[in-house]
Amino acid sequence: MTNKITILTFIDAFGWEIYQRYGFLDGIIEDAHPLQTTFGFSSGADPSILTGRFPDEHTHWSCFNYNPEESPFKPFKYLAHLPSAIFDRGRVRHWLSKAMAKVYGYTGYFEMYSVPFAHLPYFDYLEKRDYFVPGGIMATDTIFDWCVNQDVPYYCSNWRHSEQEILASNRQEIEKGETRFNYVYLPRLDGIMHQHGTKHPAVEKQINWLDQQIRSLYELAQNRYDEVSLYIISDHGMKDVTGDINLIPDIQATGLEYGKDYVAMYDSTMARFWFMQPDAEAIIRRVLEQQTHGAIVEDDELKKMHVYFEDHRFGELFFLMEPGMLITPCYMGLKSIPGMHGYHPEDKDSYAMIAANKPITANVKSITDIRGIIEHELRI
Ligand SMILES: [Zn+2]
Numbered sequence: 001m002t003n004k005i006t007i008l009t010f011i012d013a014f015g016w017e018i019y020q021r022y023g024f025l026d027g028i029i030e031d032a033h034p035l036q037t038t039f040g041f042s043s044g045a046d047p048s049i050l051t052g053r054f055p056d057e058h059t060h061w062s063c064f065n066y067n068p069e070e071s072p073f074k075p076f077k078y079l080a081h082l083p084s085a086i087f088d089r090g091r092v093r094h095w096l097s098k099a100m101a102k103v104y105g106y107t108g109y110f111e112m113y114s115v116p117f118a119h120l121p122y123f124d125y126l127e128k129r130d131y132f133v134p135g136g137i138m139a140t141d142t143i144f145d146w147c148v149n150q151d152v153p154y155y156c157s158n159w160r161h162s163e164q165e166i167l168a169s170n171r172q173e174i175e176k177g178e179t180r181f182n183y184v185y186l187p188r189l190d191g192i193m194h195q196h197g198t199k200h201p202a203v204e205k206q207i208n209w210l211d212q213q214i215r216s217l218y219e220l221a222q223n224r225y226d227e228v229s230l231y232i233i234s235d236h237g238m239k240d241v242t243g244d245i246n247l248i249p250d251i252q253a254t255g256l257e258y259g260k261d262y263v264a265m266y267d268s269t270m271a272r273f274w275f276m277q278p279d280a281e282a283i284i285r286r287v288l289e290q291q292t293h294g295a296i297v298e299d300d301e302l303k304k305m306h307v308y309f310e311d312h313r314f315g316e317l318f319f320l321m322e323p324g325m326l327i328t329p330c331y332m333g334l335k336s337i338p339g340m341h342g343y344h345p346e347d348k349d350s351y352a353m354i355a356a357n358k359p360i361t362a363n364v365k366s367i368t369d370i371r372g373i374i375e376h377e378l379r380i
Contacts, residue, residue, distance in 0.1 A: 003225050003226045005225045005227070006181050006229040006377040007181075007184060007217070007218070007230050008183050008184065009184040009186065009231065010184065010186060011186045011210060012042070012189055012190035013238045014234040014352075015352055016348075016351035017198075017349050019032065025211055032354065032356075033353065034351040035365065035369065037345050037350050038055055038305070038345065039297075040055065043061065043062060044060055046131075048368050049368070049370050050144070051371065054306030054307070058138070059309075060137065060138065063126050064115070065126060065313040066313060066314075066315075067122075072124065072125060073112075073123065076117045076120040077118065080118035088114065096112065097110050104128070107129055113331060113332045118259075119331075122263045123265070132158075132159060133156075134148050143375070150378070153178055155179045156183040156185070159185050163188050163213075166186065167184070174224055177224045177225065181378055195338065196339065198240050198349075199240070200338075214230075218230050229357065231354060232354070233367075235367060237348075237352065240338065241326055241337065243293070244327070245294070247330075250291075254287060256277070256280050261280045267331065267332055268327060268333065268342060269340060269341075272315030273315060281316070281317060285317065293325040294321040294325065302318065320344060321343065324343075354370060
């Protein structure tokens with residue numbers, strides 16, 4: 001058997017359109033394809049990559065699901081009257097999230113974002129476990145579980161570390177020459193494009209830096225191994241934000257009471273509703289149908305996109321913004337930002353990508369196809 005390594009480089013939000021605009025690893029990449037992302041956010045897309053399955057099968061979709069009985073946020077109802085000037089600050093909430101994750105022993109990415117304290121007790125938080133370690137996905141296995149079962153020695157970066165640390169630790173592992181599979185996790189581009197949009201010079205600078213770093217990692221692997229398969233993948237793209245709507249007051253103006261008649265989760269690009277009072281759905285539907293920059297996503301389309309759940313834990317009614325528009329303020333953030341993802345998967349800027357230093361012979365259409373390609377690499 002030849003001495004071979006497969007390097008799977010994950011660049012968050014490095015969508016097909018971004019790749020086309022800026023280019024990447026010229027002279028190394030031989031084949032590249034757009035991949036359709038899953039409907040929703042990274043909390044659904046990243047598990048879809050690792051499991052090779054859609055959210056309706058692996059059961060990870062949005063961070064927050066309706067479950068007042070098992071909400072870890074129950075004590076927050078007592079904090080609801082604290083001064084919002086202090087407790088709505090991002091830094092204070094981030095610190096509180098960290099403290100809470102520690103108390104509960106959560107190992108996944110835990111963040112309460114800007115969800116009002118009074119509304120948190122209606123929700124459970126999905127990502128309690130770190131899904132980058134074996135056994136991390138609730139309903140199915142991941143590529144890492146597969147490696148353990150197949151005795152494939154692998155190295156997965158620690159997502160809590162900086163990109164510099166992640167690249168350095170991958171270099172160390174490659175130098176040792178023992179692993180057959182490295183998962184290189186590079187999340188910063190996503191944050192830069194959220195903050196500046198897709199056309200800012202900081203975006204090009206980061207992509208050039210990633211190009212140099214991965215080029216150098218690839219050369220190192222080529223010196224150490226007989227054969228190197230290099231893959232670059234992403235989870236979704238990024239859209240430049242063109243406008244906002246202030247949806248929450250329109251829902252409040254119906255006179256329906258949050259927690260008594262309905263519960264809502266306002267993500268940046270979508271709103272999800274659950275109903276306690278039979279008339280509430282029709283009333284909220286009417287408000288949503290009057291919105292000019294978004295539309296209700298009906299159940300048949302949710303089923304088509306593999307995000308439909310019988311028990312409606314993620315919502316009974318879904319409202320999705322048109323690409324480029326945001327709900328501001330929302331429970332993910334109080335202010336508008338220049339770049340966002342989480343729009344319809346068929347919008348051109350939603351597409352993720354896969355690129356490799358060799359022809360990709362498999363028929364690849366969706367981010368759920370990545371796992372099969374990697375398993376195939378690790379079998380030969
Ligand atoms: Zn993002």
